[in-house]
Amino acid sequence: MRPAAVPALPPEDGLGGAGVVYELKLDGFRCLAFARGRRPPYLQSRSGRDLCAEFPAIADAVARLPEGLVLDAELVAWQGGRFAFGELLRTPAARDADGVVLGLIAFDVLALPGGRDVRRLPLADRRRLLSEVLADVPPPVQAVLATGSRAEALSWSERLADSGVEGIVCKSLASAYRARGAGRAWVKYRPGDTTDATVTGFTGTPGRPRALLLRLADGTTVLGSPQLTPVQARQVAEAAAGLLDEPRTDPEHGTVHPLRSPLRAEVRIGTGRASGARFVRLRGD
Template structure:
């Protein structure tokens, strides 16, 4: 085994983040990318193997065996940032990718055959042991496309343009394919882990979110615990409307999942902090509206019983 290259990155690495904006940014030196409605993930190629890290830092390699296999074609000591997506009927299927992310190692292979994942790469943090995070985005993008384009699916660079008019066209037309908006970056800026240097323009603040648990009594849950697009850390919704609580109880019945170690799970509730919740099996999706930041209140509009067990 060769010695570790100087500057080689190892997980966990904090990903760069984006600040929501209400209008399309314009100006010199800006780049625009479609924002996929998927599961944020960093891919590490280390010592001949692949390690997949979720946004939270959790290692999810076993959940996406086909992406781990594809990553073996990358040079050692290379780190790519991007979004895992699952396509269904010509659209990005967020519920399906969350089902994949929650799969046990025993189920991952079966789900990979039924709903194969793709990786929409949008940044290159390191290559061959060289830490590229201080390099300008324009240079990182050039190296990303040179690295991935010869490989082909399922690892592919996202489209990018510096033309704001083309970006505006993408913003209006791509929602039909399940693309939720745009990410805007400065060509000359570095990659800053954990910082909100990028901008994101969403087409709507209403999204599908994976239901992973609930608080309150099973028959009339007080709130749902959700995993939102582009994140894997569960959050607690605002209190459910009284009329929705019995229906939520009906749909959650029989789905309770026990924690393997018997330790209560917790999720972030805005204004309260970490609270315990009861977990449920994957397969339930809620239509939610969220505010302008990751920790804003998340309001549940409805539970999409039309999608139960469709993934």
């Protein structure tokens, strides 16, 4: 389920009137964690990729969970007193060398040990089950911080922003888990909200990209503005290595280096102007 963006936190009797739970929205990779007993665990990214090879410590922790348990969770990195999304894009060896701490923060349970599917149960029941199955589980697997108080959630959003907390996810306690869309049963409040886009190419050179060609959710393609910073350019160049097609001349943007396989990115859209799409970062999930 993917929550819809809202400009303000709903009231405690909102989202259908059955009660609301407010959860921290953490800055990481969303994934489903499958504990499979004697078979290797599986960490399924939003794009369907298995993340186990990139996060062996988290994979080992999931392997120790009871067989058949399936969690919906956020894979996060912590360094220097804050959540550090960029560390998730580095190799395991590089993270280990710099003392980066990883965590798998679970906010829902989809199947119980033994494989019982609980997605049709109301969230209130699934939250209780999640607490029970994780009661004796040590870090790096933990349950997300949550509250039923709107005032407390607003306080968290303000006080924890500097630690990398993105905002608050609000969920109806009556909601079942639906794989395609959350309707208005789950919503997210995030100041300065961002959206996903696809990088289809860039201007500049392969070693120093200057601006990105971005395909937005509505299918339009825009040139990201302003130009990439040196750090952003280096990250894009590294991610695009081996994915480049032959350069072509675009009548509007000049020489463009298209990508055979597009990259996923997070962008911030300027008010009223799609052409004001500002590149925030690449997403590795």
